[in-house]
Amino acid sequence: MGVSGSGKTTVGKRLAEKLELPFYDADTFHPQANIEKMSKGIPLNDTDRIPWLRTLQLAISDWEKGGVLACSALKESYRELLSKNNQIEWIYLQGDFETIQHRMSTRDHFMPPEMLQSQFSDLEPPSYGIHISITQSLDSIIEQITRQLSLPGTSQWGIIGMGVMGRSLAKNALSKGIATSVYNRSTEEEKEVIPNFLKETEDLAVQGFTHLKNFVSSLETPRKIVIMIPAGAPVDEMIDELTPLLRPDDILMDGGNSHFLDTQRREMILQQRGIHYLGIGISGGEQGALKGPSMMVGGSKQSYVQVKHILELVAAKNYQGIPCTAYLGPNGAGHFIKTIHNGIEYGEMQLLAELYAILRPSLNNDEIAQVLLEWKNGEASGFLLETTIEILQKKEGDDFLLEKVLDKAAGKGTGTWSAISALELGVPAGMMSTAVLERFISSLKEQRERLSKQLKVESYAVTVDTEKLKSAYQFARIVNHHQGLQLIATRSLEQNWKVDLAEVLKVWTNGCILRSELLTLLIPKLGSNGNLLDHPEIYNFLRQTESDLSEIVLLGMEQRTPLPCLSSSLQYWYSITEASSSANLIQAQRDAFGAHSYKRTDRPENESFTSNWDLNG
Ligand code: 6PG
Numbered sequence: 235m236g237v238s239g240s241g242k243t244t245v246g247k248r249l250a251e252k253l254e255l256p257f258y259d260a261d262t263f264h265p266q267a268n269i270e271k272m273s274k275g276i277p278l279n280d281t282d283r284i285p286w287l288r289t290l291q292l293a294i295s296d297w298e299k300g301g302v303l304a305c306s307a308l309k310e311s312y313r314e315l316l317s318k319n320n321q322i323e324w325i326y327l328q329g330d331f332e333t334i335q336h337r338m339s340t341r342d343h344f345m346p347p348e349m350l351q352s353q354f355s356d357l358e359p360p361s362y363g364i365h366i367s368i369t370q371s372l373d374s375i376i377e378q379i380t381r382q383l384s385l386p387g388t389s390q391w392g393i394i395g396m397g398v399m400g401r402s403l404a405k406n407a408l409s410k411g412i413a414t415s416v417y418n419r420s421t422e423e424e425k426e427v428i429p430n431f432l433k434e435t436e437d438l439a440v441q442g443f444t445h446l447k448n449f450v451s452s453l454e455t456p457r458k459i460v461i462m463i464p465a466g467a468p469v470d471e472m473i474d475e476l477t478p479l480l481r482p483d484d485i486l487m488d489g490g491n492s493h494f495l496d497t498q499r500r501e502m503i504l505q506q507r508g509i510h511y512l513g514i515g516i517s518g519g520e521q522g523a524l525k526g527p528s529m530m531v532g533g534s535k536q537s538y539v540q541v542k543h544i545l546e547l548v549a550a551k552n553y554q555g556i557p558c559t560a561y562l563g564p565n566g567a568g569h570f571i572k573t574i575h576n577g578i579e580y581g582e583m584q585l586l587a588e589l590y591a592i593l594r595p596s597l598n599n600d601e602i603a604q605v606l607l608e609w610k611n612g613e614a615s616g617f618l619l620e621t622t623i624e625i626l627q628k629k630e631g632d633d634f635l636l637e638k639v640l641d642k643a644a645g646k647g648t649g650t651w652s653a654i655s656a657l658e659l660g661v662p663a664g665m666m667s668t669a670v671l672e673r674f675i676s677s678l679k680e681q682r683e684r685l686s687k688q689l690k691v692e693s694y695a696v697t698v699d700t701e702k703l704k705s706a707y708q709f710a711r712i713v714n715h716h717q718g719l720q721l722i723a724t725r726s727l728e729q730n731w732k733v734d735l736a737e738v739l740k741v742w743t744n745g746c747i748l749r750s751e752l753l754t755l756l757i758p759k760l761g762s763n764g765n766l767l768d769h770p771e772i773y774n775f776l777r778q779t780e781s782d783l784s785e786i787v788l789l790g791m792e793q794r795t796p797l798p799c800l801s802s803s804l805q806y807w808y809s810i811t812e813a814s815s816s817a818n819l820i821q822a823q824r825d826a827f828g829a830h831s832y833k834r835t836d837r838p839e840n841e842s843f844t845s846n847w848d849l850n851g
Contacts, residue, residue, distance in 0.1 A: 235307040235360075236327035237353035239334040241368050241375075242304035245327060248376050250302035258297070260305030263290050277352035280309075287315045294320045308356040321455065321481060324363030325379055333369060362478045387451055389415035389441055391458040391544055394449075394472060396427045399516065400462030402523035403489070403548065405435060410547040413439040415452040420444035450479040458541050460487040460514070465496075465647075473500060482508025485537045489516045491648050494532075494566030494573065501533060501565050510537030513565070515572020517746030518550065526550030528746035529559035530575070530738070532568025532731075550745025553754065558745045562738060563731035570655075570725055571738055574718045577652025577666035579618075579747045580645075581714040584669035584799040585707060586622045591795050592703070592786065596695035599626040599634040605700050614704055614711075616750025643673040652721070659724045662810075663717040665710070668802045691794050698789065702782035709779045710803035711752055716766045717806070723764050735764045767810065776807060822847065 236242055243259060250257035264272075268282050290305065294316065307313050307324075316322060329337075331354055335347065359365075364382045366375055393404045396418040407414045418427040428442040443449035450457060457480060461472055469488055476486065486509055488497065497513035504511045512533035516523065529549050531538055538561045549559035562571055593602045603626040606619055628635045649670045656663035675682070719735050726733035739757045742748045759769040766772045783804050790797035809815065824830040826847035833839050 235305055235313070235324060236329070236368075237306060237308065237334060237350065237357055239338045239350065240327040240329050241337075241372075242306070242327060244372065245325075245366075245375055245379075246302045246304035248372060249325075249379060252376060252380060253302065255299060256297070256301040258293075258301050258303045260286075260290055260303060260307075263293065265289075275346045275349055277349055283312065284315070287312055291316050291318055291320065294322075306353070308353065308358065310358045310360070313360065317481075323383060324360055325383075326360055326363055326365045327368050327375075328359070328365050329368040387415070387453040387455070387457070389413045389439075389453050391415075391460065391541070392417065392449055392453050394418075394459060394461045394476075395463035396431050397462065397464075398520050399489070399523045401431060402520050403460070403462060403516070403527070404431070404440070406524050406526065406548050407544070408435055408440055411439065412544055412547060415441040415443060415449055417443045417446060417449040446475060447479055450476070455481070455484070456540065457481075457484040458487070458544065459485070460489045462489050465490040465492045469496070470500070473504070477504070477507060477509070480507070480509050483510070485510045485512065485541055487512040487514050487533075487541065488569075489514045489529075491515070491572060491576070491646070492569050493651060494570035497532065497566040497569045510534050512537060512541070513567075513569040514545075515568050515575065517572065517575055517742075517748070519747065522550065522745050522747075526558070526745050528741050528744065528749070530568045530571045530741055531559060531561050532563050532566055532570070534564070535561055550749075552740065552743040556740065558741050558743060560737050560741050562741070563726065563729075563733045566729070567726070567731045567733055571722055571733065573648045573651050573655070574666075574722050575742065575746065575748055576648035577656075577663065577670075577721070578714055578718040580649040580652070580669035580673070581665040581718075581799055582616075582618050582711065582748065584665075584672055585710050585714070586618060588790075588797045588800050589703060589707060590622075590626070592790055592793070592797065593698060595693040595793060595795075596698065599636060603627045605703075608700070609704055613751050613755060614708055616752065617747055618750070640679075641676055642679050643676045645670070645673050649673070652718075655725060656717075656721055659721065659728065661717070661721045661724050662806065663721050664802045664806055665714040665717055665799050668798045672796075672798055693793060693795075696789060696793065698786070699782075702785055705779040706783040706786040706800060708752070709776060709783045709807075710800050711750075712756075712766065712772060712776065713803035713806055714799075715752065715756060719760075719764060719766065736760050780804070780807060 246259075247257050264286050268278055268286060271278060271282065294303065305316070307316060313324065331350065335350060364379060366378055368375070390413045391407070392415040393400050394417045396404070396416055400416070404414050404416050416428065416431060418424055420428070428444050432440065432442045441452050443452065450459070453459065459476070461469060463469060463472060469490060469492060473486070480486065486504060488500070488511070492513060494513065497511070501511040501513070510533065512531055514532070515530035516527050518527035522528065526549055529545055531545065545559045546557040549557040552558055562568055589606075590602060593605065597605070603623045606623045606626070609615065610619060610623065625636055626634070630638065649666065652663070653667040653670045656667055719738070722733055722738060723735060725731070736757050739753050739760070743753045756766060759766055759772055761769055767776070783800065787797055787801050787804055790800070821832040825832045825844055829844050831842040831844045833841065834843055837843070
């Protein structure tokens, strides 16, 4: 493309020869009226050009082998029209007015200056495609074009962002024989990232790029690209940069911990350009990404079907050999479920910290590890338990490394988002919320130190019945998972996602941080309403172990050891199994000071009452 006189026909013919493709001249598609107008030196306008471009657009669709077309395609709207249902690689022949006018006069090809001028006024240079300056020899123009031209790509998918997770995911895919292109920006600090990755992998099926355009061109169409960069603004910036390089039907995936509302917004924007968007919650940390993560997919089902084979190869497999990845619902569903996975993860981590807290006055870290090791192969087994055992045993010289770790727990946001969702939706997910708050308290280290000074609390050794401790732990874990699932179910209802909770649990059975035996045990107990507490085995287990948990919580109180998540699970259980709560008093208070009304136990619930509670009035 380019203005008349920029050399489109000459360059196009030579390029077609070189690529062994047919050459087409757009001028031969003009209707008679346009030809007459041009021959009189009258510039064409939009009305003249649109029917011509429509004819061309249809013609291009029929060129089975493709071809090289010389066409002015001056305006963005013209190029959009031609690109409809057609895959076009634009080559813009760039030259200024004087150069072209001079060329035309030397080539004895007369064009009235006003006609050339009108071409320049119509010209909207593309912000994409290959830009070639025409002030060079034909050979060098052809050489430059062929070098930059993206011939059909060969990689099955591409990964953007070679941080820990991106790198591990790429290695995982390569090890499964998936041809993969990788991209990382090449800033001063990151310029060695791609060269180092290529050295590390030395795999023929990998292609590394620091130029986004070349990366995109290296992919099979429709392109399948997964973004593995920090959530938030960087994802938006990357999408903005990528979008002009993508074509309708390409599939963009975000594998970071994005907020589900961001995912929904991004999907809507990309949908307008025909690009599919999948929000994929990926769990498992570095090792998971490398050996097989758990992947929670949300977005268009149609595009999921096209990436399913790749995701299933990359994902962890559960005990039955089933891949731990599934389509869980539309738009933000995958990322929301990952957020709640993390909320539950916060609860599970806090529970293990509480076990450590209750045991440490009487046992050293090795001994605590021994207690947990006993549980490692039974119903309490799981990734976080195993990790905790290793942490407890790790030494630095003669000392336990754990004792040198500052007791301020940080977080990157997903835990907080899960607690916010619980509040927004009115779901009593107290355990994950408590776990988030405990991290906040932990960071108030100076205040804790200051306020502890006058208390002089002596910690003393007590005998903890580790069987009861295990029951208490399992009790609290069931409540934690139940609360998380209720949160997913409520959001799913609100968003009409139709999430299948059993499918969610299956995806979590391996590869992710929540991986545990408990998940496998819970799947058949979900029942039709997804409420674990309605299952007789779960209900009986909680009923029978309630006293173990209360004993542990009481022990914590005697020792003055905070056990907020263990307590929270017990309090939740007390509340959710209490037929007549004390909330009648809350309603009465609301009515007494604000006339907010109340319902009566002796009247139907659709009736409201208000009373004068003032004893003197
Ligand atoms: C995972 C993890 C991972 C990470 C979270 C939590 O599933 O692989 O959840 O995503 O650990 O970002 O991190 P914070 O504790 O920093 O919030």
